[in-house]
Amino acid sequence: MELTKNITLGVYLPGKSFIHRLDPRTKIIASGIIIILLLIIRSYPAYGAVFLFVAAAVMIAGIPVGYAFSGFKPMLPVLIFMWIFQLFLYSSADAETLFSWWIFSATDAGFHMGTLVTLRVLFLFGVTTILTLTTSMVSLTDGLESLLSPLKAIGLPTQELVMTMVIALRFVLILAEELDKIVKAQMARGVAFDRGNFIQKTKKIFPVFLPLFIGAFKRAEELIIAMEARSYTGGRNRTKMKTLHMGRVDLKAGLIMIAFTALIIYLILTTVPPI
Amino acid sequence: MPIAVKDLCFSYKEGTPFEKKVLHNISLTIEDGEFVGIIGPTHSGKTTLAQHFNALLTPQSGSVIVNGFLTSDPHADLVGLRLKVGYVFQNPDYQLFAQTVGEDIAFGPQNQKLSKTEVKELVATAMAQVGLDYDTFNQRDIYALSGGQKRRAAIAGVLACKPEILILDDVTAGLDPRGREEIMTVIRELHQKQKITIIFISNSMDEAAELAERVIVIDQGRIFLDGAVREIFKQSAQLRSIGLEIPEVINVIEKLQKRGCLFPSIPLNLEEAINYIATAYREREVER
Numbered sequence: 001m002e003l004t005k006n007i008t009l010g011v012y013l014p015g016k017s018f019i020h021r022l023d024p025r026t027k028i029i030a031s032g033i034i035i036i037l038l039l040i041i042r043s044y045p046a047y048g049a050v051f052l053f054v055a056a057a058v059m060i061a062g063i064p065v066g067y068a069f070s071g072f073k074p075m076l077p078v079l080i081f082m083w084i085f086q087l088f089l090y091s092s093a094d095a096e097t098l099f100s101w102w103i104f105s106a107t108d109a110g111f112h113m114g115t116l117v118t119l120r121v122l123f124l125f126g127v128t129t130i131l132t133l134t135t136s137m138v139s140l141t142d143g144l145e146s147l148l149s150p151l152k153a154i155g156l157p158t159q160e161l162v163m164t165m166v167i168a169l170r171f172v173l174i175l176a177e178e179l180d181k182i183v184k185a186q187m188a189r190g191v192a193f194d195r196g197n198f199i200q201k202t203k204k205i206f207p208v209f210l211p212l213f214i215g216a217f218k219r220a221e222e223l224i225i226a227m228e229a230r231s232y233t234g235g236r237n238r239t240k241m242k243t244l245h246m247g248r249v250d251l252k253a254g255l256i257m258i259a260f261t262a263l264i265i266y267l268i269l270t271t272v273p274p275i
Numbered sequence: 276m277p278i279a280v281k282d283l284c285f286s287y288k289e290g291t292p293f294e295k296k297v298l299h300n301i302s303l304t305i306e307d308g309e310f311v312g313i314i315g316p317t318h319s320g321k322t323t324l325a326q327h328f329n330a331l332l333t334p335q336s337g338s339v340i341v342n343g344f345l346t347s348d349p350h351a352d353l354v355g356l357r358l359k360v361g362y363v364f365q366n367p368d369y370q371l372f373a374q375t376v377g378e379d380i381a382f383g384p385q386n387q388k389l390s391k392t393e394v395k396e397l398v399a400t401a402m403a404q405v406g407l408d409y410d411t412f413n414q415r416d417i418y419a420l421s422g423g424q425k426r427r428a429a430i431a432g433v434l435a436c437k438p439e440i441l442i443l444d445d446v447t448a449g450l451d452p453r454g455r456e457e458i459m460t461v462i463r464e465l466h467q468k469q470k471i472t473i474i475f476i477s478n479s480m481d482e483a484a485e486l487a488e489r490v491i492v493i494d495q496g497r498i499f500l501d502g503a504v505r506e507i508f509k510q511s512a513q514l515r516s517i518g519l520e521i522p523e524v525i526n527v528i529e530k531l532q533k534r535g536c537l538f539p540s541i542p543l544n545l546e547e548a549i550n551y552i553a554t555a556y557r558e559r560e561v562e563r
Contacts, residue, residue, distance in 0.1 A: 013292055067291045178369070184331050185370040188362040189436060190386035192354045207382070211372040 007071070007176050013133045018249060019061040020134050024143025026250045030257050031131045037264050038123050042273035046264055047119050053260055054126055061134050071129055072122065079118050086114030112274040132169070141166045142244055160234050167223070175216060182211050276359060276439045276472070278305040278328055282337035285323055289335060297323045299496045300337070305440075305474065310466050312487030312504070313476045316518045320496040321476045322365070325442050328474065329360035358383070361438030365445045367429040376402075376420070376428050377413035383436035401435040404469070405461050423454025427461065434465075440472040441465065447482060455482075462486060484508055484522040484543045492519070509541055524548040531555075 014020075019027070034050070041047060058068050072079075088104040095107035132140070141162055148158040183193065191204055285298040297320045305311055305328075313321050326332040327339050330346040330353045339346045341356060364370050373379035380401055384394040399409050405427040412428075420428060426446050433441065443462065447455045463486060466473050477483050483490055483504070490507040492500040494517045500507050508514070511521045511529060521529075524542045528551060532538060536555050542548035 181369045185364050189383035190358045
């Protein structure tokens with residue numbers, strides 16, 4: 001029983017690779033561009049290009065491949081469910097029926113739609129994971145804050161927003177660790193979480209969430225006290241110990257991104273989407 | 276229900292970049308009716324080892340056999356096993372979740388599909404065992420309990436499952452001297468009257484010396500020393516070398532020994548120490 005093992009979201013893997021050394025703003029913008037591209041892409045060759053790019057990033061960053069994949073494991077049931085849904089429910093006028101079952105029929109359009117949507121989710125998650133694995137919390141905060149700072153002009157409390165977001169991300173792992181302890185304490189008193197039907201299993205979840213929520217509130221309160229004890233007052237007049245600088249690596253990364261974006265746009269324009 | 280551990284190794288987050296080896300080739304056996312203290316510096320692997328005893332963790336290599344059942348066997352009845360090997364956690368807040376003390380203690384028996392009267396009986400017995408008055412505490416809100424009462428409620432919750440082995444994971448941490456003394460009395464009685472095998476994990480050498488009959492010292496995931504309590508605490512230099520404190524009473528006796536006093540052995544509690552010193556003093560008076 002180890003719940004925290006497969007959580008890669010919000011985890012930072014220290015390193016000295018090309019990607020680690022990039023300015024956080026570069027990484028955030030690059031991730032943003034890839035995410036936008038992913039939302040437009042509708043053909044397999046373009047996905048192939050994104051795959052190669054993401055795989056190269058994983059290699060360069062020195063993230064162990066097995067570990068990078070382990071983050072997908074908990075998502076697998078959802079992805080399969082989604083794929084099946086699309087397979088049976090999506091259809092277009094000229095779709096060819098692959099096979100039928102009861103009132104459902106699977107079409108080739110549904111098959112392609114399911115595959116494309118699944119790939120999209122996988123890559124969206126992959127890109128975000130690479131970003132958080134190679135960027136420490138502190139630099140992620142600094143980068144986001146710096147990118148959002150123009151919005152201060154219209155009165156948006158950017159620093160506070162970013163701080164909230166980063167704490168939320170950080171709590172994913174902390175809460176998983178707490179959940180692990182609570183689940184163990186209940187298993188020790190005879191709860192078999194893996195047994196029973198769906199309703200029985202769901203019933204067993206409630207006693208777990210109660211202490212988890214109480215713990216989360218307690219932790220939040222402790223965090224507030226700890227921050228206030230160190231005179232945290234939010235965004236106004238805060239200075240930075242480490243200021244961000246774009247360097248040669250960022251220039252290189254920028255050029256690579258421009259080339260990659262051009263390639264993807266070329267592929268989007270020239271290849272015919274399956275549906 | 277004897278426990279036999281052989282060549283046990285365990286790493287957290289195995290197969291990830293954060294892999295951390297916590298236990299290295301641990302082998303030991305614990306017999307029925309023993310009172311074993313597991314001591315060691317923080318992060319030495321005490322809790323990880325103990326969680327293998329009731330199959331909350333299963334070995335990655337090596338084996339753990341409890342009452343003849345291999346815990347890594349996929350067909351073993353782990354739920355039944357966990358009820359027989361009770362585990363009280365370090366922090367009672369992770370364990371207590373019901374509204375009232377009575378409801379929380381009833382959680383274990385209810386999972387075994389017992390009748391209402393049986394559950395009530397088990398709850399009442401368990402509360403009596405830890406010295407919580409049934410009428411006063413049954414309906415009391417969990418969050419209205421003091422630290423010591425919370426610990427006792429947590430122990431009662433595990434006792435209500437009728438365990439034959441009780442693992443207590445640092446249950447006196449953070450309590451005031453009085454709460455600590457109360458918990459220790461409860462534990463001592465469980466061992467002496469109910470004949471429950473007790474595995475007592477602790478950071479406090481004083482408590483281990485006072486309660487345990489046998490002590491296993493763990494350091495960096497390995498067994499450092501294992502033996503009768505008096506034999507272990509005689510090796511004070513070795514214990515200090517891995518950063519453990521020596522029980523206060525032994526400290527005093529050792530200092531007197533250095534000044535030429537002779538004692539039959541080392542004391543394990545205050546009473547023994549007083550007797551030793553009084554006897555030594557009287558003998559010296561006679562010599563004069």
